Amino acid sequence: MELPKDPMMLFSFINTKLRDCYSSLDELCDDMNVNKETIVGLLQSAGFEYSAEHNKFW
Template identity: 55%
Template sequence: MLPKDPVMLLSFVNTKLRDFYDSLDALCEGLDADRQDIVDRLGDIGYHYDAERNQFL
């Protein structure tokens, strides 16, 4: 289950991307998570996914 709080979600997702997954798509598949939901929730607090760096900035 993904954190509800967007700041906690940011930390959780970036940690998982750094340590376990080579892309946001792989993370979503591995965690059975909705990619657009993550992108939208983090976008609401000013973050976007950078595929080259494999993290939300």
């Protein structure tokens, strides 16, 4: 599955997956075979930060 290119769509997609399917961003990245640094970088450039405590970007 290809990740959304638009940062807002990516934000929504990743947070939904984290909420519904994965207990951590590392688990999501391993399972979906995606690069964690890429996701974090794209979402940081849109103003979002990952909270491991809350398991979501905000």
